[in-house]
Amino acid sequence: MIIVTSYNGPDLDGIACAIGYSEVLNGLGKKAKATCFGNLGLEVDFVRRFTNYFPLEVHSGNYSTDDKFVLVDTADPDAIEPTIDSKKVIEIFDHRQLVFLDKFINSKNHIELVGSCATLITEEFIKNNLKPSNNAAIYLYSAIVSNTVNFKNSVTTQRDIDAAKWLRTLISLPEDYIKQMFISKSSINADNLYQLIAQDFAVKSLGGKRIGIAQIEIADLENTLTKLNDQLSMVLGRLKEENNLDYVFFTGIDILEGFNIFHTIDTESTNTFSKALNYPKLKSGFKTDSIIMRKQIWPKLEAILSDSNPEA
Ligand SMILES: [Mn+2]
Structure with missing residues (x-):
């Protein structure tokens, strides 16, 4: 078979x-x-x-x-x-x-x-x-x-x-x-936030670092994240610990308006993703002009973290 x-x-x-x-x-x-x-x-x-x-x-x-x-x-x-x-x-x-x-x-x-x-x-x-x-x-x-x-x-x-x-x-x-x-995948609240993010959480080892990226794709992203800001930080902290990560990053995509909002909980992760994505001003809450998918972020991370790059 x-x-x-x-x-x-x-x-x-x-x-x-x-x-x-x-x-x-x-x-x-x-x-x-x-x-x-x-x-x-x-x-x-x-x-x-x-x-x-x-x-x-x-x-x-x-x-x-x-x-x-x-x-x-x-x-x-x-x-x-x-x-x-x-x-x-x-x-x-x-x-x-x-x-x-x-x-x-x-x-x-x-x-x-x-x-x-x-x-x-x-x-x-x-x-x-x-x-x-x-x-x-x-x-x-x-x-x-x-x-x-x-x-x-x-x-x-x-x-x-x-x-x-x-x-x-x-x-x-x-x-x-x-x-x-x-709309069916936009019903996110404090009670199901961890489960929804963990369900589609991606972890990879690149250049000797363990990295996790959470991604959600919903409508009304900005309001949702404003309401769930503290819970989101807790969820990322938990996932970082559970998965033994060096860096953890959240990327939210507004599927109707067409932008991302990022969320981070520590300086090292913020700096790493800021460099990889070439957004010098990246910080928690940073909003993009157009959509970037997680699968587009991984190669950018690999480019700055790979062993062949002495800068990383
Ligand atoms: Mn696919």
Whole structure:
């Protein structure tokens, strides 16, 4: 069996890609199923409720010895279910600049810097003359809209737009579907703040430093952060300690207005991210003019922290 899966606690993109690519493989006569591992976010929940469809096996534990794996929306060996043997990964689809492919020695890799991994999977349907099921098309379309922040962020490419257009011809959605999807992940309060941030918290080791970046994408960001300022500092402090981090950083994205607000709790992290992002005036509460995604921040950090750079 071929298992199509994503990282621990996948977002809508990872889920949509797992659903979509297992359909592609089955359409090509290869037996495949989608699995997921870890907690799912509010946005996945929204599409799941809308479609009433969730074919992924919620997985935890050992896979069968003859299973092979396709990774979607990740190429990070530290981010996947620990029981997956990296030598059994036969294919990877990801859309990040910072990838760790040297561990996957038997994998055919499709790394393309488009806005959404769901775009790469949609292109696989088109290339193979296959059509996604109605529900898979809704997941893939929703993932592209979500990852590109409704085609507004700078990682958006023409390929994302074309893939979404093709999917849109296959499905019918209520007029306010996208707005409702974005609103669905904006219900953040003091009680669920830790859980929502921890669910999608990313940790990497770069240049000998352990770094964590929290990202949320919501509507009405500025008001929300003003209200939750102290709680957010506490959440970052807790995550820094729990994950044994050198630096911790929060980036919030306003999905309707199109800007970021950053939050930091210590000088070292503030200075490191200020340098990496080339915002000399970066401090907690700093607001950008346009959207920067976390996946765009990692390579900038790597550039200043890598061993080859004596300045770092
Ligand atoms: Mn993605």
